[in-house]
Amino acid sequence: MSPNRLLQPLQVSTMALHHRIGMAPLTRFRSTDDHVPTPLNVEYYAQRASGCYMACQIFAMGRAAVKEVAEREGIQITAPSALRASDDPQYGDPVAMTKKQIGMTVQAFADAARNARDAGFDAVEIHVGNGYLLDQFLQDVSNQRDDEYGGSIENRSRLIVEVTRAVVDVIGADRTGIRLSPWSTFQGMCMADPIPQFTDIIRKVDALGLAYMSLIESRISGSEQVSEKNTNSLEFAYKLWKRPLLVAGGYNAETAQKLVNEQYPDHNIIVLFGRHYVSTPDLPFRVKQSLSPNPYNRSTFYIQKSPQGYTDYPFSHEYLQSVQA
Numbered sequence: 001m002s003p004n005r006l007l008q009p010l011q012v013s014t015m016a017l018h019h020r021i022g023m024a025p026l027t028r029f030r031s032t033d034d035h036v037p038t039p040l041n042v043e044y045y046a047q048r049a050s051g052c053y054m055a056c057q058i059f060a061m062g063r064a065a066v067k068e069v070a071e072r073e074g075i076q077i078t079a080p081s082a083l084r085a086s087d088d089p090q091y092g093d094p095v096a097m098t099k100k101q102i103g104m105t106v107q108a109f110a111d112a113a114r115n116a117r118d119a120g121f122d123a124v125e126i127h128v129g130n131g132y133l134l135d136q137f138l139q140d141v142s143n144q145r146d147d148e149y150g151g152s153i154e155n156r157s158r159l160i161v162e163v164t165r166a167v168v169d170v171i172g173a174d175r176t177g178i179r180l181s182p183w184s185t186f187q188g189m190c191m192a193d194p195i196p197q198f199t200d201i202i203r204k205v206d207a208l209g210l211a212y213m214s215l216i217e218s219r220i221s222g223s224e225q226v227s228e229k230n231t232n233s234l235e236f237a238y239k240l241w242k243r244p245l246l247v248a249g250g251y252n253a254e255t256a257q258k259l260v261n262e263q264y265p266d267h268n269i270i271v272l273f274g275r276h277y278v279s280t281p282d283l284p285f286r287v288k289q290s291l292s293p294n295p296y297n298r299s300t301f302y303i304q305k306s307p308q309g310y311t312d313y314p315f316s317h318e319y320l321q322s323v324q325a
């Protein structure tokens with residue numbers, strides 16, 4: 001039997017990974033009201049870090065901002081165009097951004113990248129997925145601008161390229177990654193044919209020499225499974241990107257192994273787990289030992305500041321024994 005590539009080492013720019021199992025970016029609302037991390041956050045990540053590297057994902061909400069929070073904090077909701085994410089009352093009516101605000105956004109991403117580096121993160125991931133601000137600029141369903149930031153494939157890619165260049169200038173391409181969700185319908189997204197637009201942006205960020213690209217499978221919308229009959233392939237992106245690739249969306253140990261061993265034996269893929277990593281602090285150990293992950297409890301994903309559903313998921317007995325030995 002050929003070795004399981006999921007458990008083989010992989011070099012991602014300067015990062016020497018021991019295996020190809022990664023933790024997906026997961027918003028958990030456990031910091032303070034002023035967005036400051038606490039010892040609880042340290043405990044959560046320490047539980048899940050078995051000799052590892054950590055990227056900080058940076059993103060702006062755009063029209064996906066929660067209306068109530070924006071009102072409470074006196075923030076105007078801005079987006080590429082004055083188009084709501086959906087009829088869901090949690091979203092507000094955005095105002096189209098001025099050129100000055102777009103310039104400030106580029107600067108804000110560069111500043112955030114610098115802060116992440118200074119805080120000790122190994123890499124920075126620019127979030128261009130799941131219907132947040134940069135994804136809104138990329139896709140025509142949310143971008144109907146008639147200036148140089150909209151109206152054509154090239155123009156819709158422009159802000160993402162400017163942001164990526166600015167981040168690369170600050171921290172270096174070898175510490176920069178990007179996340180895309182070409183097929184996601186979450187938060188009112190998905191172009192009629194996303195392939196030409198995403199081909200353009202993948203080619204452009206490839207030319208900048210980023211450390212990795214991270215993709216989300218179409219079987220996931222945000223953090224929810226969608227019907228298998230509505231799924232589409234990421235094949236076009238695999239053909240364009242030959243450097244390390246992170247892939248997430250509904251994977252378990254078997255399907256992850258199949259992806260890296262059988263479907264893409266010539267690609268360097270890290271399979272990301274989201275919900276299973278929420279519930280299972282010793283996930284790589286369990287994959288290696290063929291042990292099942294803990295079941296996750298969706299109702300505790302976002303309980304603000306609470307250790308419940310955050311740091312109280314158990315390690316396996318086998319893992320505890322192995323660290324005592």
Ligand SMILES: Cc1cc2nc3c(=O)[nH]c(=O)nc-3n(C[C@H](O)[C@H](O)[C@H](O)COP(=O)(O)O)c2cc1C
Pocket residue numbers: 024025026027028057127129130179216220222223248249250251272273274275276301302
């Ligand atoms: C609680 C929760 C929070 C999430 N937060 C983010 C986020 O901040 N950024 C992001 O890119 N994806 C986020 N996601 C999506 C995950 O990164 C991942 O793509 C998705 O859960 C699919 O992977 P899975 O099937 O292994 O859970 C979140 C998912 C969950 C369940």
